[in-house]
Amino acid sequence: MRYLTAGESHGPQLTAIIEGVPAHLPLLKEDIDRELARRQKGYGRGRRMQIEKDQVQIKAGVRDGKTTGAPICLVVENKDWQHWRNIMSVEPLDEAHVGRKRVTRPRPGHADLNGAIKYAHRDMRNILERSSARETTIRVACGAVAKKLLRYFGMEVVGHVKQIGPVEASLDQLDQLSPQEIQRITEDSPVRCLDQEAAQKMMQVIDKAKAEGDSVGGIVEVIVYGVPVGLGSHVHWDWKLDGRLGQAVLSIQAFKGVEIGIGFEAGKRFGSQVQDEIAWSRERGYYRKTNRLGGLEGGMTNGMPIVIRGVMKPIPTLYKPLQSVDIDTKQPFEASVERSDSCAVPAACVVMENVVAWEVARAFCEKFGHDHIFEMKAHYERYLEEARTF
Ligand SMILES: Cc1cc2nc3c(=O)[nH]c(=O)nc-3n(C[C@H](O)[C@H](O)[C@H](O)COP(=O)(O)O)c2cc1C
Numbered sequence: 555m556r557y558l559t560a561g562e563s564h565g566p567q568l569t570a571i572i573e574g575v576p577a578h579l580p581l582l583k584e585d586i587d588r589e590l591a592r593r594q595k596g597y598g599r600g601r602r603m604q605i606e607k608d609q610v611q612i613k614a615g616v617r618d619g620k621t622t623g624a625p626i627c628l629v630v631e632n633k634d635w636q637h638w639r640n641i642m643s644v645e646p647l648d649e650a651h652v653g654r655k656r657v658t659r660p661r662p663g664h665a666d667l668n669g670a671i672k673y674a675h676r677d678m679r680n681i682l683e684r685s686s687a688r689e690t691t692i693r694v695a696c697g698a699v700a701k702k703l704l705r706y707f708g709m710e711v712v713g714h715v716k717q718i719g720p721v722e723a724s725l726d727q728l729d730q731l732s733p734q735e736i737q738r739i740t741e742d743s744p745v746r747c748l749d750q751e752a753a754q755k756m757m758q759v760i761d762k763a764k765a766e767g768d769s770v771g772g773i774v775e776v777i778v779y780g781v782p783v784g785l786g787s788h789v790h791w792d793w794k795l796d797g798r799l800g801q802a803v804l805s806i807q808a809f810k811g812v813e814i815g816i817g818f819e820a821g822k823r824f825g826s827q828v829q830d831e832i833a834w835s836r837e838r839g840y841y842r843k844t845n846r847l848g849g850l851e852g853g854m855t856n857g858m859p860i861v862i863r864g865v866m867k868p869i870p871t872l873y874k875p876l877q878s879v880d881i882d883t884k885q886p887f888e889a890s891v892e893r894s895d896s897c898a899v900p901a902a903c904v905v906m907e908n909v910v911a912w913e914v915a916r917a918f919c920e921k922f923g924h925d926h927i928f929e930m931k932a933h934y935e936r937y938l939e940e941a942r943t944f
């Protein structure tokens with residue numbers, strides 16, 4: 555499976571073409587809209603989220619509520635485009651637009667200046683429109699298709715916010731919760747946090763950042779339940795699933811770090827406190843007594859849940875001015891802001907769930923084929939039995 559997306563933040567629409575989704579997978583518009591709506595929620599977002607009402611249009615590859623095996627085309631419209639039609643016009647500049655204001659003031663922490671130099675644009679709108687995290691909308695739409703595939707084979711991808719600014723959630727109960735319980739609790743939390751006391755403090759931190767014209771980041775954890783042994787491979791560097799998941803997570807706008815299992819903590823511990831001992835029982839077959847390595851060994855899944863965390867930096871656009879240099883005058887200026895999110899960690903949690911779902915689904919299709927789900931199912935069931943009795 556693979557996909558390509560196109561679309562600008564304030565252009566008419568975002569588009570994706572997905573290739574390689576097996577035929578006969580039940581897929582409804584509602585499956586995708588549910589994920590899109592989840593991504594739009596979350597405490598700390600700016601005014602743009604009140605304008606957009608993200609809904610997908612399935613333009614190809616699905617018939618009678620099922621995938622056909624043909625490429626799937628998804629479209630999500632940008633409602634805000636109505637206010638940007640002139641600025642985002644695809645026609646050549648006419649007399650009326652010749653004096654149109656260019657973006658000449660790069661924002662620290664954004665793609666603006668690097669992209670402008672690289673692509674030779676004196677109007678940095680040509681960079682910022684595509685670098686914007688608005689693009690995560692269509693990636694989530696693709697991830698929703700992947701989630702649907704994973705669910706068909708008994709896998710569930712859930713995420714929760716572990717930290718916002720200095721406030722950390724207490725996760726002592728996490729191991730006792732089912733994926734459905736995690737979903738239910740986080741869905742009711744404005745910051746997608748499992749610890750309600752911490753959630754209140756997280757919202758206070760977001761309020762404080764906003765009041766001070768600042769922004770705040772955090773840490774998100776995603777867990778994939780029901781994963782079989784053997785997705786990914788040890789044989790090539792770019793087949794390793796841990797590496798692929800890392801790339802997927804770091805490709806989310808503003809994500810600066812990724813950890814699998816105990817992650818960076820492993821550097822502080824002795825080996826006996828890091829590796830997961832192997833056990834066997836008639837019902838489960840092979841399993842690990844602990845899951846410190848987050849379900850991945852040798853670039854492959856080991857049958858334990860995948861546990862992966864990403865850190866999001868604070869939003870770069872601040873109401874409190876940051877210094878930069880105008881590319882026309884070369885003079886310093888202090889950035890002024892029209893609108894921005896103060897914290898997008900809860901939204902990014904949904905994005906991370908969906909990019910992780912995509913990568914796991916892709917590895918699943920590589921292992922079990924992807925012409926149609928019936929042959930995949932037969933192959934999968936046979937393999938599960940082989941793994942259990944191995
Ligand atoms: C869901 C989400 C919402 C975001 N909202 C904003 C925003 O309102 N303002 C902003 O300046 N950056 C926002 N960002 C972050 C920028 O898109 C990102 O920092 C920028 O594109 C530069 O990329 P980099 O931080 O990965 O280097 C958001 C990111 C995500 C994932």
Ligand SMILES: C=C(O[C@@H]1CC(C(=O)O)=C[C@@H](OP(=O)(O)O)[C@H]1O)C(=O)O
Nearest residue numbers: 602603685686687688691807893894895
């Ligand atoms: C539009 C979305 O996020 C946007 C991501 C973003 C950025 O710079 O990354 C900047 C903001 O956009 P605008 O400048 O239009 O207010 C966010 O609202 C979205 O998540 O759907």
